[in-house]
Amino acid sequence: xxxxxxxxxxxxxxxxxxxxxxxxxxxxxxxxxxxxxxxxxxxxxxxxxxxxxxxxxxxxxxxxxxxxxxxxxxxxxxxxxxxxxxxxxxxxxxxxxxxxxxxxxxxxxxxxxxxxxxxxxxxxxxxxxxxxxxxxxxxxxxxxxxxxxxxxxxxxxxxxxxxxxxxxxxxxxxxxxxxxxxxxxxxxxxxxxxxxxxxxxxxxxxxxxxxxxxxxxxxxxxxxxxxxxxxxxxxxxxxxxxxxxxx
Amino acid sequence: xxxxxxxxxxxxxxxxxxxxxxxxxxxxxxxxxxxxxxxxxxxxxxxxxxxxxxxxxxxxxxxxxxxxxxxxxxxxxxxxxxxxxxxxxxxxxxxxxxxxxxxxxxxxxxxxxxxxxxxxxxxxxxxxxxxxxxxxxxxxxxxxxxxxxxxxxxxxxxxxxxxxxxxxxxxxxxxxxxxxxxxxxxxxxxxxxxxxxxxxxxxxxxxxxxxxxxxxxxxxxxxxxxxxxxxxxxxxxxxxxxxxxxxxxxxxxxxxxxxxxxxxxxxxxxxxxxxxxxxxx
Numbered sequence: 001x002x003x004x005x006x007x008x009x010x011x012x013x014x015x016x017x018x019x020x021x022x023x024x025x026x027x028x029x030x031x032x033x034x035x036x037x038x039x040x041x042x043x044x045x046x047x048x049x050x051x052x053x054x055x056x057x058x059x060x061x062x063x064x065x066x067x068x069x070x071x072x073x074x075x076x077x078x079x080x081x082x083x084x085x086x087x088x089x090x091x092x093x094x095x096x097x098x099x100x101x102x103x104x105x106x107x108x109x110x111x112x113x114x115x116x117x118x119x120x121x122x123x124x125x126x127x128x129x130x131x132x133x134x135x136x137x138x139x140x141x142x143x144x145x146x147x148x149x150x151x152x153x154x155x156x157x158x159x160x161x162x163x164x165x166x167x168x169x170x171x172x173x174x175x176x177x178x179x180x181x182x183x184x185x186x187x188x189x190x191x192x193x194x195x196x197x198x199x200x201x202x203x204x205x206x207x208x209x210x211x212x213x214x215x216x217x218x219x220x221x222x223x224x225x226x227x228x229x230x231x232x233x234x235x236x237x238x239x240x241x242x243x244x245x246x247x
Numbered sequence: 248x249x250x251x252x253x254x255x256x257x258x259x260x261x262x263x264x265x266x267x268x269x270x271x272x273x274x275x276x277x278x279x280x281x282x283x284x285x286x287x288x289x290x291x292x293x294x295x296x297x298x299x300x301x302x303x304x305x306x307x308x309x310x311x312x313x314x315x316x317x318x319x320x321x322x323x324x325x326x327x328x329x330x331x332x333x334x335x336x337x338x339x340x341x342x343x344x345x346x347x348x349x350x351x352x353x354x355x356x357x358x359x360x361x362x363x364x365x366x367x368x369x370x371x372x373x374x375x376x377x378x379x380x381x382x383x384x385x386x387x388x389x390x391x392x393x394x395x396x397x398x399x400x401x402x403x404x405x406x407x408x409x410x411x412x413x414x415x416x417x418x419x420x421x422x423x424x425x426x427x428x429x430x431x432x433x434x435x436x437x438x439x440x441x442x443x444x445x446x447x448x449x450x451x452x453x454x455x456x457x458x459x460x461x462x463x464x465x466x467x468x469x470x471x472x473x474x475x476x477x478x479x480x481x482x483x484x485x486x487x488x489x490x491x492x493x494x495x496x497x498x499x500x501x502x503x504x505x506x507x508x509x510x511x512x513x514x515x516x517x518x519x520x521x522x523x524x525x526x527x528x
Binding site: 049051054055056073074076077079080081083084086087088102103105106108109110216 | 257258261262263265270273274277278281357358361364365368369371
């Protein structure tokens, strides 16, 4: 009988992390930014059917990068968790913090269990509050940790570079059009520094809008509305007029 | 759920099993005790006095549909509540009005709303109006054993069909039997009188405002004949709850608007207590 090779726990974990990170890095990034009326999610995603950004509950949304089947599974689990919790207690008792914890446990348990393949996903769970100070954004890397984020955050392939680009330029109190323009700008920067042009068809955009009268604050921004928002901002920056008010 | 997720720390397997887009199916697998249909009742002797919701009226007009209800809940001969709300939005384009055992009915509506929302979130698309009506059928059928013991829930479901571009009404019986109504429908103890009144007032060409008035007339007549149905209560400013579904979606008429229409109806009734008269021929 042959003796199995000894692999140190550090090495085993590093290998698993490496494996997950590589899987995640293959996909395009998603960025999430706070703006004055809420939180905007922007993904580079030419598909109209396979969403990277989705609604979880009244004030909570979900964004993910990595393997589609894995994060879709987690998304459905999250919707079930939120709906069951809201049904058992009350709609107000469903929070992004609670959901982020459950996700962290799920990702973490699988990451450290040797028999299972770690998830190749990175998630963002965001909740819009009554005021910008109450907004919550949690980033959940593949290993089950939770990072509490503020302002702007990027996940996915080129997230370090995009993240630092966003951090330098994001400020509080941006309008939706400004935040969207910044998001698109950051996504269209390639790893080698050159710029690509992203059109409305290549973008998946959604907002958690605290000013929406309905209880469900999540809304996708599609088609004409998206084109209009993108154009409004590019017009405002070229003519340097007073900032045009969107919507 | 709590115990499960705490013991292993992660989402239980049922949460991550792909397949069903139905919240009811999920509850059935994961927490069957939360499904109302899974409760067993001890055999009851005689009638149980529980709050009952009474009259719901619905009518279509050109461009939409109205669903309205009176505000009274009764418990035997006692008025249990004067300002009960028995009409609820089901989703953006539909509403459900309920008559029957109030507690069970409210729970059923809550589950029904959640069922539609859950499907929408998981699938990224809404159910067809027929699909929604069928889901409600299934839920009523799940309540059959309780209905046979006297705890019935009988809703009316109304919504704007965005595919066909018109308002539609579905009425139900306690076994979940579903029938689409053309024009108007009513359920609850005062429904016989309300339907009779509406039958004489209903015309396809009425506007939304005229149809709202007709619906208030019907509820007034129901309250006039049926002690379990509440009429407009001027002293307490409690007026029927009226919802309208059109192309723009669901909306509840503001209390002030309903109050103004109800006052017109009452003023006319001071002249003619039995309400507007139809032609003999």
